[in-house]
Amino acid sequence: MAKATIKDVARVAEVSVKTVSRVLNDEPNVRPVLQDKVHAAVKALDFKRNPLARGLRGQQSFIITLLYSNPNPGYILELQNGALSQCIEQGYNLQIHPCDHNSADLIKSVESITQYSTQDGFILTHPLCDNKELIALLDEKNIPFARISPFVREHDSPYVMSNDEEAAFEMTKYLISLGHTKIGFIKGHPDFGATHKRYKGYQRALENMGLTLDEDYVKQGMFTFETGESCARQLLNQESRPTAIFASNDYMAAAILKVAAQMKINIPADLSVVGYDDAPVSQQIWPSITTVKQPINQMANTVVKKLIKRIKKQPFEEFDTEFDCELIIRNSTSPCS
Amino acid sequence: MAKATIKDVARVAEVSVKTVSRVLNDEPNVRPVLQDKVHAAVKALDFKRNPLARGLRGQQSFIITLLYSNPNPGYILELQNGALSQCIEQGYNLQIHPCDHNSADLIKSVESITQYSTQDGFILTHPLCDNKELIALLDEKNIPFARISPFVREHDSPYVMSNDEEAAFEMTKYLISLGHTKIGFIKGHPDFGATHKRYKGYQRALENMGLTLDEDYVKQGMFTFETGESCARQLLNQESRPTAIFASNDYMAAAILKVAAQMKINIPADLSVVGYDDAPVSQQIWPSITTVKQPINQMANTVVKKLIKRIKKQPFEEFDTEFDCELIIRNSTSPCS
DNA sequence: ACTGTTTTAGACACCGTTATCAATTTGATG
DNA sequence: CATCAAATTGATAACGGTGTCTAAAACAGT
Numbered sequence: 001m002a003k004a005t006i007k008d009v010a011r012v013a014e015v016s017v018k019t020v021s022r023v024l025n026d027e028p029n030v031r032p033v034l035q036d037k038v039h040a041a042v043k044a045l046d047f048k049r050n051p052l053a054r055g056l057r058g059q060q061s062f063i064i065t066l067l068y069s070n071p072n073p074g075y076i077l078e079l080q081n082g083a084l085s086q087c088i089e090q091g092y093n094l095q096i097h098p099c100d101h102n103s104a105d106l107i108k109s110v111e112s113i114t115q116y117s118t119q120d121g122f123i124l125t126h127p128l129c130d131n132k133e134l135i136a137l138l139d140e141k142n143i144p145f146a147r148i149s150p151f152v153r154e155h156d157s158p159y160v161m162s163n164d165e166e167a168a169f170e171m172t173k174y175l176i177s178l179g180h181t182k183i184g185f186i187k188g189h190p191d192f193g194a195t196h197k198r199y200k201g202y203q204r205a206l207e208n209m210g211l212t213l214d215e216d217y218v219k220q221g222m223f224t225f226e227t228g229e230s231c232a233r234q235l236l237n238q239e240s241r242p243t244a245i246f247a248s249n250d251y252m253a254a255a256i257l258k259v260a261a262q263m264k265i266n267i268p269a270d271l272s273v274v275g276y277d278d279a280p281v282s283q284q285i286w287p288s289i290t291t292v293k294q295p296i297n298q299m300a301n302t303v304v305k306k307l308i309k310r311i312k313k314q315p316f317e318e319f320d321t322e323f324d325c326e327l328i329i330r331n332s333t334s335p336c337s
Numbered sequence: 338m339a340k341a342t343i344k345d346v347a348r349v350a351e352v353s354v355k356t357v358s359r360v361l362n363d364e365p366n367v368r369p370v371l372q373d374k375v376h377a378a379v380k381a382l383d384f385k386r387n388p389l390a391r392g393l394r395g396q397q398s399f400i401i402t403l404l405y406s407n408p409n410p411g412y413i414l415e416l417q418n419g420a421l422s423q424c425i426e427q428g429y430n431l432q433i434h435p436c437d438h439n440s441a442d443l444i445k446s447v448e449s450i451t452q453y454s455t456q457d458g459f460i461l462t463h464p465l466c467d468n469k470e471l472i473a474l475l476d477e478k479n480i481p482f483a484r485i486s487p488f489v490r491e492h493d494s495p496y497v498m499s500n501d502e503e504a505a506f507e508m509t510k511y512l513i514s515l516g517h518t519k520i521g522f523i524k525g526h527p528d529f530g531a532t533h534k535r536y537k538g539y540q541r542a543l544e545n546m547g548l549t550l551d552e553d554y555v556k557q558g559m560f561t562f563e564t565g566e567s568c569a570r571q572l573l574n575q576e577s578r579p580t581a582i583f584a585s586n587d588y589m590a591a592a593i594l595k596v597a598a599q600m601k602i603n604i605p606a607d608l609s610v611v612g613y614d615d616a617p618v619s620q621q622i623w624p625s626i627t628t629v630k631q632p633i634n635q636m637a638n639t640v641v642k643k644l645i646k647r648i649k650k651q652p653f654e655e656f657d658t659e660f661d662c663e664l665i666i667r668n669s670t671s672p673c674s
Numbered sequence: 675a676c677t678g679t680t681t682t683a684g685a686c687a688c689c690g691t692t693a694t695c696a697a698t699t700t701g702a703t704g
Numbered sequence: 705c706a707t708c709a710a711a712t713t714g715a716t717a718a719c720g721g722t723g724t725c726t727a728a729a730a731c732a733g734t
Contacts, residue, residue: 005690016714021692029712048452052398053690056389056719063430073410073617081435093400093432093454098418115385117430225621251621258623280410284562284588284618286595342720353684358722366682390720393689 004045013041024049051093061118063093064307067110068125069101071223072249074280075296079148082300083123090308095119099128101191107133114141121145121307123300127191129159146307148299151193158306158316160323162294164194167325168201169208171274171292172246174327176209179336180244180272184217184235186228186256188248198248198276217242221252228252232259236271243271243336250275250282253289253332268334278328287331295323341382350378361386388428398455400430401644404447405462406438408560409586411617412633416485419637420460427645432456436465438528444470451478458482458644460637464528466496483644485636488530495643495653497660499631501531504662505538506545508611508629509583511664513546516673517581517609521554521572523565523593525585535585535613554579558589565589569596573608580608580673587612587619590626594669605671615665624668632660 010017015034022030023038030038041047055061066083068076080096087094095117099109106128113119122145128134129147135155138145147159175183185202188195199218206213216238219231228247232255235242247253253275257267265271267287275282278293302319309316343361347354352371359367360375367375378384392398403420405413417433424431432454436446443465450456459482465471466484472492475482484496512520522539525532536555543550553575556568565584569592572579584590590612594604602608604624612619615630639656646653 006692007690017690018692018714019712022713025692029710031712034713046452050393050690051454052389052393053719054692056387056393056721057690057692059719061389073414076414077410077435080433084433084435088450088453091453093430095430096417096421096433098414098421113425115383116425116428117388254621261623281618281621284591285622286598343722344720354720355684355686355722356682359683362722368682371683387720390689391722393691394720394722396689 003050004047006047006049008045009038009041009047012044013037051091055118060120060311061093062091063095063117063119064121064123064304065095065097065113065119066123066125067097067099067128069099069106069128070125072251072277072279075277078296079125079300082297083304086301086304090304092120092304092308101127101131106131107137110134111137114143119143121311123148123303123307124150126150126193127189130191130193144307144310146303146310148303149193151196158303158310158319160299160303160306160321162194162299162323162325164197164294164325165201165204167292167294167327168198168246168276169205170201170327171276171290172202172205173209174329175244175246175272175274175333176205176211178244178272178333180242181211181336182214182217182240182242182244183211184219184242184245186219186221186231186235186245186247186252188252189222190220192223195248202246221248223249223251225251225255228255229259232256236260236263236265241271244333245271245273247273247275249277250279250289250291253291254281254285257285257287257289257332268332269337272333272336274333282328282330290330290333291328293326293328295325299323340387341384343384343386345382346375346378346384349382350374388430392455397457397648398430399428400432400454400456401458401460401641402432402434402450402456403460403462404434404436404465406436406443406465407462409588409614409616412614415633416462416637419634420641423638423641427641429457429641429645438464438468443468444474447471448474451480456480458648460485460640460644461487463487463530464526467528467530481644481647483640483647485640486530488533495640495647495656497636497640497643497658499531499636499660499662501534501631501662502538502541504629504631504664505535505583505613506542507538507664508613508627509539509542510546511666512581512583512609512611512670513542513548515581515609515670517579518548518673519551519554519577519579519581520548521556521579521582523556523558523568523572523582523584523589525589526559527557529560532585539583558585560586560588562588562592565592566596569593573597573600573602578608581670582608582610584610584612586614587616587626587628590628590669591618591622594622594624594626605669606674609670609673611670619665619667627667627670628665630663630665632662636660 006017006020009020023035084094124147126149129150130152149161150159221227221231256273260267275289275291278291282289282291306316343354343357346357360372388399421431461484463486466487467489486498487496558564558568593610597604612626612628615628619626619628643653
């Protein structure tokens with residue numbers, strides 16, 4: 001049985017193909033009687049419109065491309081899943097495009113995919129969403145896009161973000177509530193907007209709770225295990241070492257566990273450690289790491305909704321922009337002894 | 338500047354559109370003079386064919402769908418990247434479709450994507466590639482597919498696999514070469530073909546090196562951290578505990594580290610631990626875990642090549658089928674004391 | 675030079691849908 | 705009931721390529 005076409009539906013419903021098309025596209029000016037006939041025929045034939053033909057005629061592809069450059073597989077996969085489910089729901093396809101945000105070829109690589117296939121819109125994850133060249137390219141080609149967790153927000157494209165500052169604030173307050181006063185902090189990669197928001201939340205919590213920020217307790221990492229390790233060594237080799245360390249992501253938190261093990265520092269008895277992102281490793285390590293979980297799936301879902309509105313040139317203000325994170329208390333934290 | 342079409346190229350090259358099409362498709366019977374003219378015009382206009390139009394006319398979509406149901410984000414992402422790079426090279430798009438191999442809706446979910454969009458072929462990862470219903474569905478719809486690491490191989494579709502048995506054999510031999518004779522083994526999920534191959538390699542190595550397999554040293558896990566933990570407890574609570582444990586994946590190996598830490602068993606001094614898959618956690622934990630790395634990227638690349646050959650009804654025997662794994666020695670193993 | 679065969683090139687139809695526009699029906703108004 | 709506006713419908717032409725088929729050109733053999 002060959003796949004049914006609009007013509008088949010038209011024949012069965014005894015109307016013209018254009019009428020079928022009208023019904024399928026929710027266009028006005030079709031009598032309910034005919035609408036019912038068409039719907040019945042569509043159901044009877046199990047008819048599905050051919051996206052290729054629709055795209056060709058309508059100058060659109062129903063393809064949304066997810067651009068990412070992020071070393072965290074768990075995060076990416078969750079993002080993909082969230083975006084994908086919403087795309088499917090709305091009849092779009094999700095094209096994935098991993099790239100390297102440090103590469104000089106980044107722009108070229110994106111440009112080439114816009115040439116070899118057509119896409120209705122892009123989703124940019126951080127740090128790509130703060131890349132001016134990239135945004136200029138998309139603006140120039142007039143391709144709609146939406147952003148996830150941008151740092152710079154001066155652009156009229158839709159975006160979503162997690163409330164990282166608030167989460168970091170809460171996490172720091174939690175550590176303080178456990179009695180910690182000497183709280184170290186390992187910053188993330190400066191290219192990421194999240195880095196600054198998390199640090200700000202930490203700062204604000206200290207201030208808010210009447211503690212002073214000690215520069216010696218703040219180290220600059222790059223979100224990798226290796227940088228986390230060296231920062232942890234610096235923090236823990238000081239004379240007056242911190243009793244708690246807040247790492248800007250879980251990889252760096254895991255590295256603290258390594259350094260602590262080598263230095264025979266007991267976690268959480270002698271040192272509390274917290275991370276960020278709820279990466280898989282935070283559960284696969286002992287002690288499991290107290291961390292912050294972003295509602296990635298939901299954010300991805302929403303950003304797709306906004307992007308599709310944007311593509312259709314409809315307002316997208318009805319959807320949420322800021323999403324709250326969740327503190328996940330595990331075994332790497334305990335009251336200060 | 339609007340995108341160039343084949344008509345523009347034809348006008349510039351002073352030939353008919355059909356001739357341009359011929360040149361672009363490497364069809365015979367075009368004089369070199371005209372070929373050059375066409376190529377020059379294509380270059381001058383930076384012309385790219387519209388895949389939608391090509392697909393519509395040719396009854397193909399240039400879409401390959403990667404179907405996976407696998408809890409290991411690192412593995413999936415690597416797979417995606419490998420498949421994607423080859424797809425791009427050959428002018429195909431990669432559609433991703435995560436699904437749950439335990440779900441009763443699996444077949445329905447796959448069936449629905451075949452209806453809402455058209456795909457030229459599927460790539461099935463384990464354990465999906467051993468799902469008879471799924472294979473029956475694709476066969477019935479006459480959609481070509483290729484498989485990655487299938488257990489059952491009785492199908493004429495192309496596949497690739499890693500030489501897991503050999504790798505497990507080598508890894509076990511490595512442990513024996515360190516002086517270990519009491520080597521525990523934690524099996525993986527029985528639905529996965531890899532589970533049996535890895536166990537067989539372990540068995541064969543013991544036999545080969547003159548050791549007898551002790552059933553008490555073999556536990557059934559499910560590839561998860563939790564099952565790894567309970568298996569590790571069983572193994573290590575025995576009177577005569579093993580001095581080395583081979584876990585069928587890194588998650589379960591990480592769980593052994595947790596249990597060992599709780600039982601004050603020193604790794605690697607008192608217990609050597611090895612895993613499988615080179616998951617991110619194997620490097621983000623201390624001690625880092627000795628493991629086996631599959632050439633996933635290369636396998637994905639090859640399976641796409643084979644699938645495209647299959648789609649074009651060309652022979653695919655020229656490509657490799659079996660891929661060798663690599664032992665990665667890290668810090669969780671040491672000579673038996 | 676004159677066939678017959680093979681290459682080479684182009685005209686045209688077609689893939690499945692939607693946009694345009696004109697034709698028809700319906701409803702409203704005087 | 706005639707007249708005009710609005711709502712409803714369908715015929716036809718696109719969208720941008722490729723398949724089919726035919727015509728023209730090139731070549732070979734008498």
